[in-house]
Amino acid sequence: MIKFPYGMADFRQIVTQGYFYCDRTQAIPLLEQAQSQLFIRPRRFGKSLLLSMLDNYYDIARKDSFEAMFGHLAISRNPTPQRNFYFILRLDFSCVDPTGTPDDVKRSLFNHINARIENFILYYGNNGFDMSRINVNQGDALYTINSLLGAAAIVGHPIYLMIDEYDNFANTVMMLPTLDSRDRYTALVHDEGVLRTFFKMVKSSTGGAMFDRVFITGVSPVVLSDITSGYNIAEDIFFEPEFGDLCGFQEQEVEKTLGDIAAGCGLGEEKASEALEMMRTYYNGYNFVPRGHVVVYNPTLCLYFFKQFQKRCAYPSKMLDANLAVDDSKLAYVAGIPGGHKLILSLMQHGSEVTVLDIEDRFGLSEMLSDRSKDRTFIASFLYYFGVLTLVGETNKGELVLKVPNLVIQGLYVERVQRMMLPDPVTRDRGLDTAKRVYQYGDIEPVCAFVEDVYFSVFKNRDYAQANELTLKTCFLTLLYNDILYIMDSEPELTRRYADLTMIIRPDKRYLQIYDVLIEFKFLSLKQLGLSGEAIRSKFPAELYSQPMVKHALEDGAAQVMDYGRRLANRYRDLRLKKFVVTALGFERICFLNADVLEG
Numbered sequence: 001m002i003k004f005p006y007g008m009a010d011f012r013q014i015v016t017q018g019y020f021y022c023d024r025t026q027a028i029p030l031l032e033q034a035q036s037q038l039f040i041r042p043r044r045f046g047k048s049l050l051l052s053m054l055d056n057y058y059d060i061a062r063k064d065s066f067e068a069m070f071g072h073l074a075i076s077r078n079p080t081p082q083r084n085f086y087f088i089l090r091l092d093f094s095c096v097d098p099t100g101t102p103d104d105v106k107r108s109l110f111n112h113i114n115a116r117i118e119n120f121i122l123y124y125g126n127n128g129f130d131m132s133r134i135n136v137n138q139g140d141a142l143y144t145i146n147s148l149l150g151a152a153a154i155v156g157h158p159i160y161l162m163i164d165e166y167d168n169f170a171n172t173v174m175m176l177p178t179l180d181s182r183d184r185y186t187a188l189v190h191d192e193g194v195l196r197t198f199f200k201m202v203k204s205s206t207g208g209a210m211f212d213r214v215f216i217t218g219v220s221p222v223v224l225s226d227i228t229s230g231y232n233i234a235e236d237i238f239f240e241p242e243f244g245d246l247c248g249f250q251e252q253e254v255e256k257t258l259g260d261i262a263a264g265c266g267l268g269e270e271k272a273s274e275a276l277e278m279m280r281t282y283y284n285g286y287n288f289v290p291r292g293h294v295v296v297y298n299p300t301l302c303l304y305f306f307k308q309f310q311k312r313c314a315y316p317s318k319m320l321d322a323n324l325a326v327d328d329s330k331l332a333y334v335a336g337i338p339g340g341h342k343l344i345l346s347l348m349q350h351g352s353e354v355t356v357l358d359i360e361d362r363f364g365l366s367e368m369l370s371d372r373s374k375d376r377t378f379i380a381s382f383l384y385y386f387g388v389l390t391l392v393g394e395t396n397k398g399e400l401v402l403k404v405p406n407l408v409i410q411g412l413y414v415e416r417v418q419r420m421m422l423p424d425p426v427t428r429d430r431g432l433d434t435a436k437r438v439y440q441y442g443d444i445e446p447v448c449a450f451v452e453d454v455y456f457s458v459f460k461n462r463d464y465a466q467a468n469e470l471t472l473k474t475c476f477l478t479l480l481y482n483d484i485l486y487i488m489d490s491e492p493e494l495t496r497r498y499a500d501l502t503m504i505i506r507p508d509k510r511y512l513q514i515y516d517v518l519i520e521f522k523f524l525s526l527k528q529l530g531l532s533g534e535a536i537r538s539k540f541p542a543e544l545y546s547q548p549m550v551k552h553a554l555e556d557g558a559a560q561v562m563d564y565g566r567r568l569a570n571r572y573r574d575l576r577l578k579k580f581v582v583t584a585l586g587f588e589r590i591c592f593l594n595a596d597v598l599e600g
Contacts, residue, residue: 002260002310006303011052012062015069020306022253022299024050025075028057030242032080034235036206036214039246040221041238041288042387044300044321046247047217051090051162054215058086058160061127086160086212087124087152091116094165098172102187105169106194110141117144129155142201149210158212161202167218169195170226189226199231206233220385225362236361244294248286249302251295254279257306265313274507275315279305281487282319285405287391290359298387301408315508319483320408330386331416334379341420343379345474347404348413353392354380355399388412411483418478421458435479439486439503439514442578448590451475456587469523472584473500476519485509486517499564504572515578518568520561522553522583529585536588550583550591557581558595565595 005019014021031037031054041047056062056069063084070076097108114136121131133151137143152159173185188195205211216234224234237243255276262272283301287294301321308316334340346352360381380402383389390405404410422428431454434446455475481488486503503517526533529549536544544550561579569575579595 001264002257002306004303004307004310006300006307009046009048009052011049011056012065012069014049015073020257020303022249023073024246025053025057025070025073027243027246028054028075029078029080031215031237032082034237035212036216036234037237038216038218038221038224038234039237039243040218040385041247042298042385043219044298045387046299048092048164050247051164051215051217054160055088055090055162057083058213059088060084060086060157061124061129085157087120087129087155087157088160088162089116089120089148090162090164092164093168096168098169098184100184102184102193105184105188109194109198110139113141114138114144117141117148120148129157131155142197145201145205149205152210158210160213160215161211163214163216165218166216167220167223170222171219185226189223195223196227199227203231203233220382221362222364225364228362238288239290239359239361241289241292241294244287244289244292245296247299248296249299251276251280251284251297254297254302257302258309261306261310264310267313275309278315278319278507282407282483285390285392286387290391290400291394292391293393315506317484320411330383330388331412334383335416335420337379340379343376344413344420345417346470347389348410348417348474348477353401353403354389355395355401356380357399359384359391359400407483407488410488411481414478414481417474418481421455421475421478427454431479435482438480438578438580439482439517442515442594442596444519444580444582444592444594447476447479448582448592450479452588452590459587469500469521472521472523472582476521476582477501480517485512485514499561499568502564502568504568505576510574514576516568516572516575518561518564518577518579520557520564520581522557522581524549524553524583524585526586526588533586533588536585539589541591544585544589544591550585553583554581554591554593557583558593561595 003019005014008014066084091113096112098105118136121134125131131151133154135147169185169188187193190196202211202214206214258275259272262275283297284295286296286298304321305316331344335344343354354376356377360377363378380389384402388409389402391400392403393401395401404413418428422431431450434450437443437446459471480503485506487506489502499518500521501519505514505516529547558581561581565577565579568577581593581595583591585591
């Protein structure tokens with residue numbers, strides 16, 4: 001049995017107790033090339049474990065444990081001269097309460113720093129180092145830091161400062177953007193603010209003044225913009241190609257692990273390959289290197305899948321780890337700013353892309369919280385940092401291309417759009433109940449009626465001028481999306497042709513009495529129909545279906561879905577496929593066709 005360290009970030013415990021670990025120690029010599037470094041990755045991407053690995057590698061008190069921890073890893077073949085050379089002071093700003101008044105936050109920050117230095121005194125004191133000269137001032141942690149630096153200078157060993165979640169303050173304010181929280185954050189980063197003052201001290205203490213090295217992790221570069229004059233010496237390494245997989249699993253690592261699990265479960269290579277395809281679909285696709293191609297899997301999601309797969313010899317029922325579900329708050333923030341709503345609507349479609357000249361490497365919180373419209377580069381950069389957009393390439397005009405990385409994140413977009421369009425939970429539940437009729441009974445009429453009655457009244461007030469098949473598909477996708485039962489795909493390529501929406505039952509759910517679903521969407525504008533909205537609303541269904549353009553759209557769609565159905569049958573085994581054509585008549589009425597009736 002493989003021991004998977006799901007939810008663990010203690011490197012020493014992981015490697016000495018035989019837990020699964022993807023070796024990234026080969027990056028240590030590269031990391032030593034800069035004295036002060038900032039590394040940014042989305043939440044749950046292994047940053048804390050990275051810091052823990054560096055902590056154990058450089059800690060002078062763990063010199064005798066080097067072989068036990070690193071002897072089987074890449075760095076053991078050629079360790080650097082700075083191995084086990086430093087005192088380690090490690091801070092974690094996620095432990096600092098960002099609420100309350102500026103004085104409350106300052107007190108919480110000082111308490112955290114002092115507590116970590118008190119642990120520093122005990123730890124190194126118990127390991128034979130004289131820490132008696134360090135004076136802890138409970139009211140002034142900056143004084144305590146100065147005392148620590150002086151004592152370390154006397155002992156003769158420099159300090160490696162590590163700060164995890166340095167942007168915790170800003171992230172909290174972004175998600176709770178009240179006037180008080182904005183003012184509180186401003187008070188922390190202005191010229192006399194405690195956060196700016198702290199980073200000024202760190203800056204002044206580097207370069208031979210005993211903070212010999214500094215490594216900082218976070219989710220975004222927001223705080224860096226706000227404290228630039230306080231700390232402008234960090235080298236940003238988050239775009240560097242050599243660190244593209246520093247946090248994240250490579251596909252060959254995922255493939256090998258799945259093979260080991262399948263073998264342990266008595267499953268064949270075919271099952272391991274199927275599991276890899278599942279993980280590709282749901283978890284793959286993160287690239288953090290502009291104009292590069294270093295694609296990695298989210299490690300937290302992978303460990304979640306590995307652990308469930310090994311425990312049950314079956315895939316997890318829910319592919320989204322609950323720890324990542326809170327990332328929806330970032331989409332909620334974007335949906336609430338001018339310009340964000342429309343971008344999220346377009347990105348909800350699998351395969352949709354956004355192009356920008358470059359990724360913003362700094363933006364201040366005041367800009368993020370302002371009521372002014374944000375341009376596409378700003379919004380896309382924000383979503384990139386939080387892991388709900390990723391880089392996929394470059395256009396022939398030199399622009400960067402970003403898209404939704406995988407099916408798990410697409411689900412977050414779908415849910416956010418659903419809540420934007422159907423804020424009332426009772427109405428939302430009614431819509432989801434109608435959607436169940438499609439895949440449980442092959443009955444599309446209830447969901448068509450719901451879209452006609454509820455969604456159309458939302459869309460025609462705001463986006464009528466841009467109405468098209470994409471708009472119609474958006475309505476249905478928000479209701480039909482179900483990645484617990486289905487592999488959802490919008491416009492999958494079927495031998496160089498594209499279907500609008502397919503719902504293919506997950507391999508591990510094929511025992512259920514549900515249907516695979518294929519839908520082709522058509523949109524006819526009022527101008528094309530030559531009818532007013534009032535005229536369309538007044539007609540009986542039979543009159544609508546007899547309209548020449550409606551008949552043509554349905555017949556054309558039927559030919560398409562029957563063709564796509566044959567192509568899907570060649571790709572998947574044992575399909576129980578229901579094929580539909582849905583045609584919108586403006587934002588007034590819907591006509592639909594069950595193509596299986598024609599085939600029968």
